Amino acid sequence: MTRRTDIPSKARVRAALTRLHEKATETGKRPTVLALAREFGLSNTTFRRHFPDVARDIAEAARTSTPTAVTPPSHYDLLVARNAKLKRRKRELTAHLTLAAARIQQVTLDNQRLKQQLEAATSVTRIGTHGRRPQAH
Template identity: 45%
Template sequence: MYAAIDRYRDEAGRSPSTLAVATRLGLANTTFRRNFPDIVAEFAVAKTTAADSAVAADAFTALRKDNARLRLANQEHTEHLELATATHPTLKEMIGARRAAARTTASRPAADWGRKGTSWGRR
């Protein structure tokens, strides 16, 4: 049994399907599945693992491309903003004030929204 699987793997260069192995052995696909469930389970695991790793690799590649694209766009927007603020002194003051306010707001601890006595979070 395993010799037929190994031969197919060597010839095809990939893991065989249950139908291919059943055909090689002269069995119907259903008969093969009923009589050798452990081998069928091995094929299913191998197929799922290969598919999952391919999907993960594709997703990771897509994320890297998106990240590079977004970094480039962010850099371009920053350059445009710096150019705009350099030519407009009032705009430069407004942006400086907003940045200072953002730093002040970011340094405050988060509010406890689930405290007892709030209108929506009674415990």
């Protein structure tokens, strides 16, 4: 069963399109029909069905506009990005190491407990070798 969605007025759509164009000039990305549809909580198809002229305007603007020239990142920007990536990786590895150490501690405690249960179940007494020196023959 489909849900009933409220279709916005043409004025609201045009105002949202203007905001999308302003945002696009700031970010350098082109506005899309999907972005405009999502702003109103509509699917792409529903938006195109109710506002074909707006969808056509956006598609036409995308065809006629030239993409802005993208400048390659500077050496400094590359280093900053690499440094951030390394910091994220270090945090991940530190978290994994902490979890591994905790797991090793848990397994060690479990092993000791199981040894004690085994000795108690089989009535075996452990003879310690600490404090004794090996005898010479």
